[in-house]
Amino acid sequence: xxxxxxxxxxxxxxxxxxxxxxxxxxxxxxxxxxxxxxxxxxxxxxxxxxxxxxxxxxxxxxxxxxxxxxxxxxxxxxxxxxxxxxxxxxxxxxxxxxxxxxxxxxxxxxxxxxxxxxxxxxxxxxxxxxxxxxxxxxxxxxxxxxxxxxxxxxxxxxxxxxxxxxxxxxxxxxxxxxxxxxxxxxxxxxxxxxxxxxxxxxxxxxxxxxxxxxxxxxxxxxxxxxxxxxxxxxxxxxxxxxxxxxxxxxxxxxxxxxxxx
Numbered sequence: 495x496x497x498x499x500x501x502x503x504x505x506x507x508x509x510x511x512x513x514x515x516x517x518x519x520x521x522x523x524x525x526x527x528x529x530x531x532x533x534x535x536x537x538x539x540x541x542x543x544x545x546x547x548x549x550x551x552x553x554x555x556x557x558x559x560x561x562x563x564x565x566x567x568x569x570x571x572x573x574x575x576x577x578x579x580x581x582x583x584x585x586x587x588x589x590x591x592x593x594x595x596x597x598x599x600x601x602x603x604x605x606x607x608x609x610x611x612x613x614x615x616x617x618x619x620x621x622x623x624x625x626x627x628x629x630x631x632x633x634x635x636x637x638x639x640x641x642x643x644x645x646x647x648x649x650x651x652x653x654x655x656x657x658x659x660x661x662x663x664x665x666x667x668x669x670x671x672x673x674x675x676x677x678x679x680x681x682x683x684x685x686x687x688x689x690x691x692x693x694x695x696x697x698x699x700x701x702x703x704x705x706x707x708x709x710x711x712x713x714x715x716x717x718x719x720x721x722x723x724x725x726x727x728x729x730x731x732x733x734x735x736x737x738x739x740x741x742x743x744x745x746x747x748x749x750x751x752x753x754x755x
Contacts, residue, residue: 496613497523501663502604503620505548505675507596512682516600517577517671518607519663520615525572526663533662536563545658546665548672551692555750558695561669562742565699568670569718569738576607576719577671579678579711581727599723608648610716616652620664673699674720677708681731690754698745704737712736 499521506514521529537546540560544550551557568575578599582588587595608615658664677696679686700708703718710732711722718736722728745753 496611498611498613498615499523499526499663500607500615500617501661501667502600502617503658503664503667503671504596505672506679507592511675511679512583513579513581513675513678514596515577515579515671515675515678516603517575517667517674518603519568519667519670520574520576520607520611521663522572529571529573530662532567533564533666536560536567539563546669548669548676548692551669551695552689553691555745555747557691558698558750559744561673561695562698562702562744564666564669565702566740566742568666569702570740574607574611574717575667575670576603576721577674578603578606578721578723579674580723581682584726585724602723603721604650606721607719608650612648614649614651617650618654618656618661618664620658620668621655674708681707681709691750694745694750694753698742702739702742704739705734710734
């Protein structure tokens with residue numbers, strides 16, 4: 495039985511965004527020291543000040559390269575990434591109780607991301623204000639109940655809300671999840687007011703996945719999965735295989751400046 499640290503975050507739950515995305519990054523515990531060291535090195539090379547966050551991708555080539563470097567590292571590592579990208583309009587539960595709807599999809603994603611690995615999971619969630627103080631305990635109970643119905647030995651051993659400043663995993667999953675949600679947002683509204691740096695980053699991350707745009711869902715993929723929800727949104731605009739392209743180089747300051755003018 496293997497042990498896995500899972501880091502989870504969300505993006506797009508605020509008013510005015512047509513979609514939200516929850517992402518989970520699974521890091522085998524025996525790989526965690528290498529993971530932390532590598533993310534720290536990527537961060538140090540970026541020139542970024544403070545915590546790694548998708549929100550901070552606004553005005554420099556270093557911020558763009560930080561995100562693409564994290565994605566390339568994850569794709570080449572034993573880590574796995576799973577996300578659920580939710581279109582709010584057709585998700586009926588969202589319109590009656592946003593918090594309950596959100597945690598329902600969180601539970602779905604926890605089940606989907608863990609059942610195939612036959613492991614014990616410790617789940618760390620970025621801190622989020624909820625109406626119920628023990629929401630993390632409820633998630634653990636519900637997800638284990640769902641897993642018990644599946645042909646898997648996976649169990650959720652621990653769920654807690656954590657300060658993302660203390661975990662490189664929470665910071666890494668923040669930028670991947672934020673990019674996926676922003677790419678999906680641009681599918682719904684191509685004229686959405688998104689910073690040019692984010693658009694450049696999204697395009698380059700899509701190219702690393704072998705895509706032209708970061709707005710597709712994936713065929714079931716154990717390593718890097720994007721799941722469009724609810725079911726009627728599946729394959730809209732398209733379902734694609736992940737075909738990693740690691741030849742995408744860092745962007746220079748000059749290239750970045752030219753693309754922003």
